[in-house]
Amino acid sequence: MSGYALRQAIRDVLGHFWSESFGQIYPTLADLSADGLVELTRANGDSKPRFAITARGLEHLRARLSEPPQSARPRNGTLLRLFFGRRLGIDGCRDLLEQARNQAVEQLAGFDAIRREIEAEEPTDDHPYFLLTVSAGEHAARAAQAWAEESLLVLDRIESGS
Amino acid sequence: MSGYALRQAIRDVLGHFWSESFGQIYPTLADLSADGLVELTRANGDSKPRFAITARGLEHLRARLSEPPQSARPRNGTLLRLFFGRRLGIDGCRDLLEQARNQAVEQLAGFDAIRREIEAEEPTDDHPYFLLTVSAGEHAARAAQAWAEESLLVLDRIESGS
């Protein structure tokens, strides 16, 4: 695919756990091409550029996938604000939690659509792995929804005097 | 508290949803001090420096807490590797999932300790908010554990031929 199409695929398919910008994609694609890990095979009268991974690229990919994943530094703005909830005020907290709940519900609907899309396709050996990542999103979103709803009830109890 | 103590508090208390490095803390503390939002009040023969938030600092904090939280770009190395699970190989996937499960279990033990610590303290108006963030961690960790364990079973089914 093209770098442009690659970015769309990353956004649409890996969107809930990964992201890349053009500023990352194009230089990286150029480096990979220079190292012979991908090839630009623009066929005959083809209007669209087609990068494809090479045999050496596949080897390299396997090696990179085997590297231990490094966890990103945690940075959750919602939880930081709730931690200082007394300073923020109870209405601000309620807004944050309602937003968190709504976001979780939307995500669940999105995952449901992705899951049905995958299951409607001709099954391949990759599908079980794709579904693993969807399942991770579903578990996380359900947990987020449950937490937000419980927490809204806790706020009610705080407000009605404890 | 001192910048040094602040960093320890961030690591120990907010560790599961926030982090700051010295390279962030000291310049920021200097800026806040210059703007009169914090004050260094080193009492008489006190060996330890004590930064404290000022009245204007509290106002500023409230304003900053009211800003909408911006979500960081997603970057989950474990899910990225599992997405390409067929390339990584089933044993590599198993390692990733076992690590994810163990990490979740450890986190749950940590949250349990924090919760008991908070509940043992003299209750303050802040405690319900602290517990909200602990609860978020517990929900997320329980979801991660359940997902990892389900997924390990899925791997078994993949391996035993589908």
Next chain:
DNA sequence: AGGTACATGTAAGTAGTTACATGATTAC
């Protein structure tokens, strides 16, 4: 013909960590 989507690339800026340098205080 003109707008939208496709396509690439880069410079400037943002946000942060890591590593280093330095010294004071406390514990044993």
Next chain:
DNA sequence: GTAATCATGTAACTACTTACATGTACCT
């Protein structure tokens, strides 16, 4: 007295995003 901890600060570096610049292909 010496090792560990407390304490501050900064320069170099990493890893990205945003915004801009530029052009092509496709649809109506």
